[in-house]
Amino acid sequence: MRKYFKLFSITLCFLLIISVMAGCGSKPQEKDKVSLCEVTHSIFYAPQYAAINLGFFEEEGIEVELTNGQGADKVMAAVLSNNVDIGFSGPEASIYVYNEGKDDYTEVFAQLTKRDGSFLVAREEDSDFSWDKIRGKKVLPGRKGGVPYMTLEYVIRQNGLDPYKDTILDNSIQFALMAGAFTSGTGDYVTLFEPTASMLEKEGKGYIVSSIGEESGEIPYTAYFAKKSFIEENQDLIERFTKAIYKGQKWVESHDAKEIAEVVAPSFPDTDVSLLTTVVQRYKDIDVWNSDPILKEESFNLLQEVMTQAGELKQKAPYEEVVNNTYAEKVIN
Numbered sequence: 001m002r003k004y005f006k007l008f009s010i011t012l013c014f015l016l017i018i019s020v021m022a023g024c025g026s027k028p029q030e031k032d033k034v035s036l037c038e039v040t041h042s043i044f045y046a047p048q049y050a051a052i053n054l055g056f057f058e059e060e061g062i063e064v065e066l067t068n069g070q071g072a073d074k075v076m077a078a079v080l081s082n083n084v085d086i087g088f089s090g091p092e093a094s095i096y097v098y099n100e101g102k103d104d105y106t107e108v109f110a111q112l113t114k115r116d117g118s119f120l121v122a123r124e125e126d127s128d129f130s131w132d133k134i135r136g137k138k139v140l141p142g143r144k145g146g147v148p149y150m151t152l153e154y155v156i157r158q159n160g161l162d163p164y165k166d167t168i169l170d171n172s173i174q175f176a177l178m179a180g181a182f183t184s185g186t187g188d189y190v191t192l193f194e195p196t197a198s199m200l201e202k203e204g205k206g207y208i209v210s211s212i213g214e215e216s217g218e219i220p221y222t223a224y225f226a227k228k229s230f231i232e233e234n235q236d237l238i239e240r241f242t243k244a245i246y247k248g249q250k251w252v253e254s255h256d257a258k259e260i261a262e263v264v265a266p267s268f269p270d271t272d273v274s275l276l277t278t279v280v281q282r283y284k285d286i287d288v289w290n291s292d293p294i295l296k297e298e299s300f301n302l303l304q305e306v307m308t309q310a311g312e313l314k315q316k317a318p319y320e321e322v323v324n325n326t327y328a329e330k331v332i333n
Contacts, residue, residue, distance in 0.1 A: 039089035044117035051248030060240035090147035110293035115213030129209035131159035257281035293328035
């Protein structure tokens with residue numbers, strides 16, 4: 001018996017030595033670095049931050065280098081100049097580029113949000129707000145030609161007002177400076193994303209009176225895009241990127257506001273979790289997030305109708321050219 005035990009011990013030690021040596025010789029798998037430029041930094045994009053913070057991109061072998069473009073036009077410029085790999089903004093940017101006749105235009109390959117994520121903020125609390133109250137008032141709407149601006153115009157028209165005759169849309173202030181301009185006394189109303197809108201409300205400097213997204217209905221608001229050439233040359237990478245986003249979408253869909261707030265909190269170090277929870281619940285209540293990355297044709301057509309009504313689109317772009325659902329369909333199947 002002692003002989004067999006000794007033999008077993010020697011064999012076990014030998015196997016342990018081999019496993020240790022194998023571990024010492026292996027190198028950690030390198031990840032593909034992907035530069036991603038987002039249109040702004042907002043809790044509105046919670047599924048994206050959940051995918052980053054929960055390691056869904058790491059699971060797909062991707063390291064995301066995130067930058068803030070502060071505007072869809074700037075994001076698109078960064079993509080077209082090859083300064084970043086993937087852009088994240090409203091699909092209208094890709095429509096504009098396609099209509100310019102560029103050979104290497106951008107394709108939208110994954111949608112994240114399906115409603116406007118901005119809120120109309122007033123100077124005073126108004127539980128009985130109606131859109132007629134903006135008649136003759138100055139509203140800070142963002143950059144002309146951007147989806148937030150055009151969606152606001154669409155909502156104003158849906159409520160029986162003419163955005164050019166019945167109110168004053170002051171688009172002279174840059175998107176990133178709108179909250180500061182409003183608190184300094186410019187304008188009667190301002191459209192703001194979260195968590196900025198709720199932060200102003202908490203500080204008593206502004207009050208949310210309406211959700212633009214709830215008023216407008218479903219529209220492809222923010223999505224991921226890249227140049228056609230980049231997608232063709234990196235098909236596996238685009239599929240893995242889309243899969244990570246899809247994981248983030250499903251995780252957010254199946255968890256409550258507090259859980260989501262705690263997970264995305266590292267992406268918003270200057271905002272406390274209780275405020276983030278309030279914001280996430282507000283977005284959940286109006287159903288802003290896609291449950292999958294597919295951009296549907298009817299939503300795309302509504303976006304182009306909004307752009308046409310705003311006078312920003314002279315020629316509609318073909319859905320099958322601007323939108324590439326190949327990778328979104330693969331990951332959900």
